[in-house]
Amino acid sequence: MPGTYLLDYGAGNVRSLVNAVKKLGHDITYVKDPSDILKADKLIFPGVGAFGSAMTSLHTKGYAEPLKEYLALNKPFMGICVGMQTLFEGSDESPSVPGLGIIPGKVTLFESTTKAVPHMGWNTARSIQGPQRALDCGLEADRAYYFVHSFAVPFVEGSVEAKEWCLTSTQYGDQVFISSVRRGNIFCTQFHPEKSGFAGVNVLKAFLDGGAAKGAEADLALLQQNPSQGLVPGALSILNPTFVPEASADGFTKRVVACLDVRANDQGDLVVTKGDQYDVREQSEDENSKGDVRNLGKPVELARRYFEEGADEITFLNITSFRNCPLLDMPMLEVLRRASETVFVPLTIGGGIKDVVDPDGKLHPALEVAGEYFRNGADKVSIGSDAVYAAEKFYALGGKGDGTSAIETIAHAYGSQAVVISVDPKKVYVNSPSDTTHHVIEPAQLGPNGERFCWYQCTVSGGREGRDMDVRQLVIACQALGAGEILLNSMDQDGMKQGYDLALIQDVRDAIRIPVIASSGAGSPQHFVEVFEKTGVEAALAAGIFHRREVPLETVKDTLKQSGIRIRNVDA
Ligand code: 1PR
DSSP: OOSEEEOOOSSSOOHHHHHHHHHTTOOOEEOOSHHHHTTOSEEEEEEOSOHHHHHHHHHHTTOHHHHHHHHHTTOOEEEEEHHHHTTSSEETTSTTSBOOOSSOSEEEEOOOSSSOSSEEEEEOOEESSOHHHHHHTTOOTTOOEEEEESEEOBOOTTSHIIIIIEEEEEEETTEEEEEEEEETTEEEESSOGGGSHHHHHHHHHHHHTTHHHHHHHHHHHHHHHOGGGOOOTTTOOOOOTTOOOOOOOBOOOBEEEEEEEEEEOTTSOEEEEOOBTTBOBOOOSSTTSOOOBOOOOOHHHHHHHHHHHTOSEEEEEETTTTSOOOGGGOHHHHHHHHHHHHOOSOEEEESOOSOEEOTTSOEEOHHHHHHHHHHTTOSEEEESHHHHHHHHHHHHTTSOOOSOSHHHHHHHHHOGGGEEEEEOEEEEEESSGGGOSSOOBOOSSOOTTOOOEEEEEEEETTTTEEEEEEHHHHHHHHHHHTOOEEEEOOTTTTTOOSOOOHHHHHHHHHHOSSOEEEOSOOOSHHHHHHHHHHHOOSEEEEOHHHHTTSSOHHHHHHHHHHTTOOBOOOOO
């Protein structure tokens, strides 16, 4: 059957892409057999995971040769992220594995001494082939797109890939890389259109409506006007000789994340709740009974609201996951499936990412649990308690992993960018650094007994148990084990609306190079300004003020913008 096909090798979340394509009114069929590839009218290849495993999957499934043939026929093709990278000659990520070699050039690792790596977040795309060509592909200069990658193809002025392929380039910190390519009917993006809000949905729409082909026709017209260029019609894009690209500028934005703590209430309904210092029950008049679990709304509806209001990412935390839950009963799977139908920004799921045992004794390793979440619409999983146990083992082994932890196995299969560590620290005050073996800092305020110092103790099971590990030890170990991001909560600040714990956040930001999401304590838009200006974190998360509509997301973004902090505009 001709039609639009999806080339998937089962390595991650393709649900959002499929949902976006369907939302645009198109059917999409999964490639199940190599022969399907050449049947396609349009082919989308959303690469996920590492370059080497993507290439290996293409070869072992017999997809590589028909794919090359499809590309040589100049049929409509859209590659996304690693799906774009595989078209190049190779990647430093997997040096021994050659790419498809359709585009000259090599994928290289971002420099991490000057900025956080992965490049995770929203950034703009500068037109290289001229604004009309970009527009044909649905790309607009003033909109931001969601990127998540550690490797990219450098944009080198004058190189063949820059001259003949590069549609847009993007600057991240001090580096400029190729963020989309187009030649004839072949169009690829390094960013994820299916995660880039309405701006990204427009890019998918343009592809499905034949956008790249419009460019191919324009190439032909240009070629007829300039026959001396000697290019092959329909197969090559040529630079518009009259177009001079703008100077490159870093368009990377800070992210505002909405967080939904989810659990079943006493009636058994799944609700979004929110605690004060992790206590999610209403105050009870009767000392002997517990108050009700606070109910602030339904997870799917709230997620949709935050997407529409401009959240750059949405995180769901299953906060009662310390209870063992059989894999098939995981309530968050349905939440994800439904949320990914209407929410087109990255979704993170946390709580219960660990080895799970079913009532019949069947063990599901954390990797399998995470895989289930990815297939149901998650882009990242967040690991809490299990990360603390993994870090303890890391130090017991003398500063190395043994390859079996959830962090290692999930990062290996799905990439570091898919593994977030959720940290639940609690302050422990001391009079002097010599009172503890842990790393101490001087907090802004003295402790209850006038203590000048404190260390941050890691906890497990939603703060119910403290461990002999400080936050600095935890984040350093998790980074070494392969985590891609830190979600830094604070049990002391949670729900208090007094602002983020800047000393803690600064300390963690300085200790590692992976992105950090500041969490807990936001009470006003100014708190977001403060955390970005004072600590340099990449993202800031809030829950209570958004759920209670005390501070709208739009106001947070407007205030950040007015303060000169780059953010993604709320799009429509
Ligand atoms: O240990 O891997 O199963 O994960 C459990 C997850 O559940 C962890 O991510 C842990 O942070 C979370 N969790 C467990 N218990 C609670 C609780 O509140 N009782 N929630 C909990 C953590 C903190 C943030 C909150 C921010 C912002 N909640 O998620 O959203 O503090 O709040 P604010 O803006 O209102 O101040 P595992």
